[in-house]
Amino acid sequence: MTPSQFREEGKKMIDWIADYYEGIENMPVLSQVKPGEIKNRLPGSAPQQGETMEQMIDDVNKIIMPGITHWQSPDFYAYFPSNNSFPSILGDLLSSGLGVQGMIWATSPACTELETRVMDWLVDMLGLPGKFKSTSMGGGVIQDTASSSALTAIVAAREKTTAFKSNENGVAGKLVAYVSTQTHSSLEKAAKIAGIGKNNLRAIDVDGNFAMKPDALKAQIEKDKKDGFTPFFVCATIGTTSSNAVDPIEEIGKICEEGNYWLHIDAAMSGTAMLCPEFRHHQKGVELADSYCFNPHKWMFTNFDCDCFWVADRNHLINTFSILPEYLKNKATESGAVFDYRDWHIQLGRRFRSLKLWFVIRHYGVEGLQFHVREHVRLARDFARWVDESTDFDLVVEPLFNLVCFSHKAGDTFNIKLMDTVNRTGEIYFTHTRLNGKVVLRMSIGQSNTNEKHLQKAWKLILTKARELILRR
């Protein structure tokens, strides 16, 4: 394909995407296909001769699109937001077009230095401590996901505790890590991958708001120490996936400080709220953290993948992950004057990760981002009020940010049936969790274009389907 053909095909693709967003509300949010339906419509082997873009786009329309669940629909309330914006798409397009490898500073200095700058901006934007800035001992790096951040943090903590002996000799001894019963599953996955073991990950009990109990954490640590274990890592969450609970950062942080345990804060879901000063009391004590992550690819209008990860002391990270084969040696690295981000995460290779984040922040400006976050929170509070005022539904927890947890009074089976019935209409899509053993419905309100009208439609639909199901019993 020549540059001039690319001009033509590229512009068609831009129009395709614009058309998609203009018509997105007319499509069923949840894909209605059966397992194997898409695969069976695709040929069993690759074409020998090249095909035209027209044929490919035709297949996208006919074969792929029926199998898409529309995460960008304003009627999408499932799981978590994965919201997108046009400036983000353009930043990502530029990154694809440039096709640079940012594994080390020398392989494209702008790729490293823009990332450093943008990550420093975000420290201020989110009210995070100055120690996370590149100008201090810390620094930030863009990871792909919070799962990778969690793994990176747990491995760095393991090395800090064992004085890099685990990197040398493998994991020995009895290292234990702490999370709450509500912590994201990626921490369990990370503990397994890092050779800590699931049985050495303690799930601490939570209070009525599903936040970790610091006393229970303290008691477990004491018990473990008595039993000959070595506590080394605690993960506190700002906005759990199930219910958006916030662990008491300051109290947990003090326990970590006293024991010299690594404190990782997982703010993947709700860190974006910290753009607004009125929510920052939720992260009181954040200066005690050794590492912190949040996901612009969830609630900050940045398309997947983009997870921001900071550490308070980058030497722990670099000493843990650094590898320097001959073919990557260069003067800039030897000078010590540059960051080589390859030493800050699992991967070696990396695309120009910060471009889209830079575009998003500059397009919206801090005030624009704050405006949209506040709107989503306001909508969540409206929805919570409607639930509260209804006769058939209960509000399970008061929403702190943009997630509403609620349930119909008719019990677990009914709630699942109601959810499936509503989702099958294709009008909206939402999902469930389980809290205190009971099924809870979740409305995660954070898509870029969701407004009051969409939410009212959703609530009306849920009420209508609930009544129909009750009548049919």
Next chain:
Amino acid sequence: MTPSQFREEGKKMIDWIADYYEGIENMPVLSQVKPGEIKNRLPGSAPQQGETMEQMIDDVNKIIMPGITHWQSPDFYAYFPSNNSFPSILGDLLSSGLGVQGMIWATSPACTELETRVMDWLVDMLGLPGKFKSTSMGGGVIQDTASSSALTAIVAAREKTTAFKSNENGVAGKLVAYVSTQTHSSLEKAAKIAGIGKNNLRAIDVDGNFAMKPDALKAQIEKDKKDGFTPFFVCATIGTTSSNAVDPIEEIGKICEEGNYWLHIDAAMSGTAMLCPEFRHHQKGVELADSYCFNPHKWMFTNFDCDCFWVADRNHLINTFSILPEYLKNKATESGAVFDYRDWHIQLGRRFRSLKLWFVIRHYGVEGLQFHVREHVRLARDFARWVDESTDFDLVVEPLFNLVCFSHKAGDTFNIKLMDTVNRTGEIYFTHTRLNGKVVLRMSIGQSNTNEKHLQKAWKLILTKARELILRR
């Protein structure tokens, strides 16, 4: 930004990228900036109010572009190819635009099923064994990088060997893994992360072609077993980074089969060559592999990131990485009829990874891809012949694929000086390695638009600068 503004801005961006490729040969390949130069030109804090795309593109042109090393230039011969193509950019753009999360089948069935199909296509395209197909016990998944594939393989192997006890209790015992002295550094990184430890990774000696010696592997395994260690994992490479050496897969595979050790094949660099049947003798014995990866984002015209990873028995993988919190439970997963790719890698979230690969394969067709691979190999052989026929340079190894290793007879210091001098001209960019302790220059020939004319210019420039430096001594 409204859809209609996006149409306008998006088309400008498409033109920007087309302009970039049309003018890429006029820019210095290697960025000439000093550490901090880019960062210092970027403001210290984020804008409060939104800015226009025009301002952002203006900054891209003025601030970012001087800090770009042009990996897509036809004059780029450094490290490894990271070649790109317009269909790949369009596939990636579509993925950004759709913004779907493919973490589980249910969150966008097409995202999972297209990936399964394309990965099955590639098994045939590369002459890999049928056991890697989704229709057998195996299957493929797109990872971000070969580093992640290596980590995934080593962790799955660890669990297979310890009957999932490491996942439960952490790494204990004396597991040992085997690589060659030429194996990629990502294996050492993976061994560290997985809690195996660097000291339990044995670097086996290589022969005159830098390929692992199977006898040395066998001897080391015997010694380790006698010393009470548990061998569990061997990595064989098809195309090492330093010199494109190929380990003897069949002999290594038989050793693994006999001892029941996991055999991972890292074909990140040169797996693309297997598109052409005449190179497949290099992977003789591949049916003995437990896992295999290659990087379309290196040499197969697919922009970063895209690493293809297969396993012979997907149950080992899934049982190792599976996590199923309540909020991800759904009927399709429970039915067992679908793949949830989140259980096949480190991350939970994932974008629509297969679209760009699908576009690339369909655009070129198998024959088109073969044509370009053969061209690059032909160019590498031409270059090797020029080196061989010259009086001042030595060919270090006969090139098997698209990498030429050579050196000037004047010694290490001179070679580094020559490389730096040539790279500073901005005309071409190439890098070095060290083989048998000596500095070796590397021409990695694999950019999408590199042709004979570019290569002739490169060789002429290297000759000229070498003569100038000799005269000036």
